[in-house]
Amino acid sequence: MPHNQNLSEPPPIDGAAVLNALPDPVVVVGEADEILYANSAAEHLFRASFAFLQTKALSDLIPHDSPILLLLERVRRSGSSMSQHGVRLETPRIGDHVVRVDAAPMAESEDRIVVTIQEQSIAGKIDRSLTHRDSTRSISAMASLLAHEIKNPLSGVRGAAQLLEQSLGAEDAQLTRLIVDEADRIVRLIDRMEAFTGEIQLDALGPVNIHQVLERVLSIARAGFASGLRIMERYDPSLPPVYGDADRLIQAFLNLVKNAAEAAPRDGGEIIVTTGYQHGVRLAAPGAEAPMHLPLVVSVQDNGPGIPEDLRRHIFDPFVTTKPGGTGLGLPLVAKLIGELGGVIDVDSRPRRTVFRIFLPMAREGAPHS
Numbered sequence: 492m493p494h495n496q497n498l499s500e501p502p503p504i505d506g507a508a509v510l511n512a513l514p515d516p517v518v519v520v521g522e523a524d525e526i527l528y529a530n531s532a533a534e535h536l537f538r539a540s541f542a543f544l545q546t547k548a549l550s551d552l553i554p555h556d557s558p559i560l561l562l563l564e565r566v567r568r569s570g571s572s573m574s575q576h577g578v579r580l581e582t583p584r585i586g587d588h589v590v591r592v593d594a595a596p597m598a599e600s601e602d603r604i605v606v607t608i609q610e611q612s613i614a615g616k617i618d619r620s621l622t623h624r625d626s627t628r629s630i631s632a633m634a635s636l637l638a639h640e641i642k643n644p645l646s647g648v649r650g651a652a653q654l655l656e657q658s659l660g661a662e663d664a665q666l667t668r669l670i671v672d673e674a675d676r677i678v679r680l681i682d683r684m685e686a687f688t689g690e691i692q693l694d695a696l697g698p699v700n701i702h703q704v705l706e707r708v709l710s711i712a713r714a715g716f717a718s719g720l721r722i723m724e725r726y727d728p729s730l731p732p733v734y735g736d737a738d739r740l741i742q743a744f745l746n747l748v749k750n751a752a753e754a755a756p757r758d759g760g761e762i763i764v765t766t767g768y769q770h771g772v773r774l775a776a777p778g779a780e781a782p783m784h785l786p787l788v789v790s791v792q793d794n795g796p797g798i799p800e801d802l803r804r805h806i807f808d809p810f811v812t813t814k815p816g817g818t819g820l821g822l823p824l825v826a827k828l829i830g831e832l833g834g835v836i837d838v839d840s841r842p843r844r845t846v847f848r849i850f851l852p853m854a855r856e857g858a859p860h861s
């Protein structure tokens with residue numbers, strides 16, 4: 492019986508056709524980031540044919556300071572695959588995207604790296620953490636500028652007002668007092684912004700017991716700003732140490748719990764703090780060769796009115812506040828602190844249930860203690 496391959500057997504599967512059917516862009520880059528392969532979705536993302544892409548390096552197509560290039564460097568150095576969430580990819584050519592990037596060395600030739608790009612607005616909700624990173628970058632530049640350009644002359648203004656005060660009558664002295672008080676207020680605001688300029692010390696990072704961090708935060712809360720509220724703790728006691736730095740974690744969670752306390756109703760106000768595992772999220776953390784393992788999640792929930800829909804996209808931007816006397820610097824600071832640890836933040840809000848979830852990397856075994 493004649494063998495008719497076309498009728499009796501399906502044709503063999505062509506790997507390239509499979510890659511072209513994928514909705515996610517896949518590219519292969521060589522040693523110098525030159526593009527060796529791009530599937531159809533990648534051609535679509537970069538708005539160029541493979542023939543054109545082949546003449547380019549990935550660094551020609553994405554911003555030069557893109558974390559993707561850094562990720563490739565780390566994959567090359569470590570020889571193992573890594574992922575990064577919440578990467579902002581923005582150029583005039585390709586528009587503005589928040590993506591998750593997976594980079595893996597090719598089995599047969601380690602100089603070649605397969606890069607998969609997933610749009611996160613579809614793939615996950617974690618994309619928001621990125622915008623936060625950008626806003627903290629601009630805040631930190633602004634804080635150092637303000638420190639120089641305002642604080643110094645301001646101390647001159649303050650000193651001059653104090654001198655004047657000595658030769659003025661009681662009524663006019665009120666005005667000089669006002670100058671001094673307002674100058675002090677501006678200095679305090681700038682000081683608070685300067686919290687953003689501190690660079691993270693990677694060697695200060697290590698295993699931290701997150702429950703001790705939360706205990707500290709909640710004892711401060713109970714003794715002060717949250718004294719009238721019910722605070723519930725739902726901890727997973729088996730949780731391994733978090734990769735981080737206790738001081739920054741305290742600072743971050745203090746801000747979240749304070750916001751929760753300020754949002755919760757005076758009467759019947761409730762805050763729930765939860766810890767646990769979040770399966771299936773892998774994160775690249777600063778200074779780490781391999782991606783961090785299973786991240787841990789800490790959530791802070793309140794039963795306040797919720798964050799209005801139109802405000803939600805902006806709460807991590809500096810100076811966004813709905814509170815009289817608020818600074819709008821709490822959440823940008825949280826985003827900076829958590830982002831530098833390689834963590835991400837997610838917000839879910841509706842009336843009577845607002846949850847801030849912080850995903851944190853787990854400390855590796857054998858990592859030095861902080």
Ligand SMILES: Nc1ncnc2c1ncn2[C@@H]1O[C@H](COP(=O)(O)OP(=O)(O)O)[C@@H](O)[C@H]1O
Pocket residue numbers: 746750751754793795796797798802806811812813814816817818819820821822823845
């Ligand atoms: N748990 C929450 N519930 C409702 N709104 C919140 C919550 N947390 C933050 N917000 C909103 O986000 C804004 C920004 O918060 P933040 O950056 O901490 O600044 P501030 O607390 O000084 O206003 C708040 O003014 C508030 O409108």
Ligand SMILES: [Mg+2]
Pocket residue numbers: 746749750821822
């Ligand atoms: Mg706040």
